[in-house]
Amino acid sequence: MLLSFLAFIAVCFSSCRQTSDVDLIIFNAKIYTVDSAFSTAEAIAVKDGKIEGVGSSNDITAKYSAKEKINANGQIIYPGFIDAHAHFYRYGLGLQTADLTGTTSWDDILSKLQSFTQQNPDGWLIGRGWDQNDWTVKEFPSKEKLDSLFPDRPVILTRVDGHASIANQKALDIAGVKPGMQLTGGTVETKNGKLTGILVDNAEGVVFSKIPAPSVAQIKTALGRAQQNCFAVGLTTVDDCGLDYEEVMIMDSFQKKGELKMRIYAMLSDTKKNYDFLFDKGKIKTDHMNVRSFKVYADGALGSRGACLLQPYNDKPGWSGFLLSSQQHFDSVANIISSKGFQMCTHAIGDSGNRAILNIYAKYLKGKNDMRWRIEHAQVVNKNDFDLFGQYNIIPSVQPTHATSDMYWAGDRLGKEREKGAYAFDQLMKQNNWIPLGTDFPVEDISPFKTFYAAVFRQDAKEFPEGGYQMGNALSRENALRGMTIWAAKSNFEENEKGSLEKGKFADFIILDKDLMIVNQKEVLLTKVLATYINGQKVFSKN
Numbered sequence: 001m002l003l004s005f006l007a008f009i010a011v012c013f014s015s016c017r018q019t020s021d022v023d024l025i026i027f028n029a030k031i032y033t034v035d036s037a038f039s040t041a042e043a044i045a046v047k048d049g050k051i052e053g054v055g056s057s058n059d060i061t062a063k064y065s066a067k068e069k070i071n072a073n074g075q076i077i078y079p080g081f082i083d084a085h086a087h088f089y090r091y092g093l094g095l096q097t098a099d100l101t102g103t104t105s106w107d108d109i110l111s112k113l114q115s116f117t118q119q120n121p122d123g124w125l126i127g128r129g130w131d132q133n134d135w136t137v138k139e140f141p142s143k144e145k146l147d148s149l150f151p152d153r154p155v156i157l158t159r160v161d162g163h164a165s166i167a168n169q170k171a172l173d174i175a176g177v178k179p180g181m182q183l184t185g186g187t188v189e190t191k192n193g194k195l196t197g198i199l200v201d202n203a204e205g206v207v208f209s210k211i212p213a214p215s216v217a218q219i220k221t222a223l224g225r226a227q228q229n230c231f232a233v234g235l236t237t238v239d240d241c242g243l244d245y246e247e248v249m250i251m252d253s254f255q256k257k258g259e260l261k262m263r264i265y266a267m268l269s270d271t272k273k274n275y276d277f278l279f280d281k282g283k284i285k286t287d288h289m290n291v292r293s294f295k296v297y298a299d300g301a302l303g304s305r306g307a308c309l310l311q312p313y314n315d316k317p318g319w320s321g322f323l324l325s326s327q328q329h330f331d332s333v334a335n336i337i338s339s340k341g342f343q344m345c346t347h348a349i350g351d352s353g354n355r356a357i358l359n360i361y362a363k364y365l366k367g368k369n370d371m372r373w374r375i376e377h378a379q380v381v382n383k384n385d386f387d388l389f390g391q392y393n394i395i396p397s398v399q400p401t402h403a404t405s406d407m408y409w410a411g412d413r414l415g416k417e418r419e420k421g422a423y424a425f426d427q428l429m430k431q432n433n434w435i436p437l438g439t440d441f442p443v444e445d446i447s448p449f450k451t452f453y454a455a456v457f458r459q460d461a462k463e464f465p466e467g468g469y470q471m472g473n474a475l476s477r478e479n480a481l482r483g484m485t486i487w488a489a490k491s492n493f494e495e496n497e498k499g500s501l502e503k504g505k506f507a508d509f510i511i512l513d514k515d516l517m518i519v520n521q522k523e524v525l526l527t528k529v530l531a532t533y534i535n536g537q538k539v540f541s542k543n
């Protein structure tokens, strides 16, 4: 009698506490929520892919019961990283080609190719990145060994600068390349009347044009590899900058079938068919795909002196680079994008490229606004133009690793005075009090830890230069983390669904072995992602 009474009390007691069921609880963690107060917590409850609660371990375990409970043993949890500027699709396809950079001889290349083909047995064998200047024999190779290794599989391997390739006989046959073939702007190399396989400039195109477009199955494999690499470094959303709508729709179909779990913010390239498609269809928004913006190019890059500068290059007198389209083109696309209420994102590197775009944006944005039009890179900005970002709420979308990749020669291109307005991340951040960060992968490495390191310390991995590069523009650790999470989400109009760990948002988060907010500089690049969750589902686990 007494026992059953006690049992009754116990049942009443537990039901009166009203624990609600969730799918997953992680407790005993150090959680950076990256909410507006930058508060920390110990536990998180996840239900149906969304965050149900965040709080102390006691509160969360008392309030919820879950099928799966994980004791994090003090490990660190951050929101999943968002890369605000990358080329995910292109990166994926690139993983299907053999990377020959840093090869030390022709034989080294051949052995790399043999191991590459074990993972990639079918179709054209494409490689890139060799440079005979790195070899002991600094001469162009010839194709005999390629022919004997790959008699039936077409092969083309492009030099590091893209201006020369070596093809095997199978590829040359498919393209109809014969000894003595003449073409303008290109050379088909022969020795003693025989093809060597070396094709220079326009001769490469004769073979490239025969490479079939990747099949849907190849694209699926490529994107699957790309997302796995991204999950391993903690990325849960990537901005894919400059795609054709067909590519977006392929990724959307993989996402809908559950074959692609990465969340993607897709910018369509500046072409008539993309404008026609999206204006007709309207903004596309699913839990995994968001399409509402266009990527336009103002100018080229600083390294190759393609960036458009207001004054000539310091190391090339009389040369200032150029805009890639007319002002009238930029004006007309800004006009139509603004009238349709879409987002415009423009690549601008040089101070003249930035000024041209800032002024056109200003014309259509008129004043304060929430259109979140972005300038991608915003790399060199004239000191008189910074305020335009704030006045018109133009969002600079920057890549900290560009600063630490370019710092060795940026001063040669720009000269000391102009360099002060380059990679000015903190100054740009202060214009709107927020700034999204990205990598531009595969131009840079995919790792968000390198972004964080470059943003905060502004040194290379060897801690060069002493004291850091233009440290006045370093970001604080807190702002760097915001730039890789909530501010990147905001640049995508997604701050209400991701970018911080708060009730109602997607359960996209990562578990780390070190706390980037406090570890010393040396440890930042050694930080490991232990697990990555998207939608409350574990998509990566170390070991």
Ligand SMILES: [Zn+2]
Binding pocket: 085, 086, 087, 241, 440
């Ligand atoms: Zn890019």
